[in-house]
């Protein structure tokens with residue numbers, strides 16, 4: 631119970647910090663033109679400093695208090711923000727990023743990985759009930775596979791480089807040293823910045839390609855109630871309700887948030903003014919959504935590879951075996967058989983994945 635209270639308190643801290651950061655960022659940009667160093671000197675800050683110097687010579691606290699109060703002073707350079715020497719919310723952003731997000735984000739990833747490992751070792755993969763028939767049905771077109779794999783490879787690279795940027799200094803720098811860490815960080819940061827826009831294009835194109843099969847359908851609710859097959863078999867359409875949730879929440883919602891905030895951090899959003907507050911908010915939004923989408927994708931990769939026998943075939947070769955389609959997407963198979971959905975049944979000699987080959991070997 632105590633742990634729960636601590637967790638709740640931490641979430642409140644995150645929420646309050648986010649809100650106060652947001653409030654700071656919403657503060658209108660400093661009006662440097664109207665601010666003048668003489669005005670400030672005439673003001674109470676300068677008086678307070680003068681008084682303090684009389685009573686405690688060498689004590690500059692009032693001056694630093696003023697410097698740390700987000701006041702805009704005069705600067706002659708075009709950068710309007712340079713008039714604020716110390717931006718107060720920068721410290722809140724730093725504490726949030728390097729504290730709460732790094733710590734909770736790290737534990738979230740560890741927890742998700744442990745949960746998946748536990749599931750695999752305790753329950754094992756979902757096996758095929760029937761031996762593969764050798765009759766193959768087109769599951770994904772060449773274009774769908776090309777876009778999916780470009781999205782997958784760019785995402786995995788983004789995740790690895792991003793996690794290095796966030797956690798590298800804590801876990802790897804003590805081992806590999808400052809210099810090597812600095813070189814890797816420089817390379818990873820640039821790779822990360824370039825792949826972000828490619829990933830964005832992929833989610834937009836993949837969304838257009840498969841959205842029609844991810845709309846809610848009859849049977850989705852029954853599939854969810856059956857716990858995705860844990861409490862009895864329920865037929866599914868081309869994509870089951872679990873895949874649809876992943877499509878809408880994981881790829882579409884989180885994908886859009888992580889990509890959009892990444893564009894802000896890359897400074898490639900036309901017309902946007904990049905204040906310090908803008909970048910801090912974008913950074914926090916990017917980190918939180920990135921950590922969540924990584925957890926989603928970890929689950930997706932597990933289910934699509936070692937977690938479900940034969941699942942990778944469709945994405946790898948374009949074709950799945952009929953017995954796999956019957957077990958996992960019965961409504962879809964019936965629609966293909968009745969001619970409602972056009973799908974190729976060729977080629978007979980389409981390559982089987984290693985998993986399917988193993989199943990054929992063990993069942994014949």
Ligand code: HEM
Pocket residue numbers: 769778781782783785786840844868869873874876877880881885927930931934935941942943944945
């Ligand atoms: C190495 C990484 C990945 C692997 C191994 C993988 C594997 C797969 C497999 C096997 C399927 C086919 C499932 C089926 O036939 O029903 C699939 C579908 C799909 N994948 Fe991935 N994937 C990866 C990364 C990603 C990423 C990064 C995203 C997006 C963030 C993504 C989004 C999707 C979507 C949306 C579908 C179709 C399901 C639907 O629309 O409901 N995948 N993936």
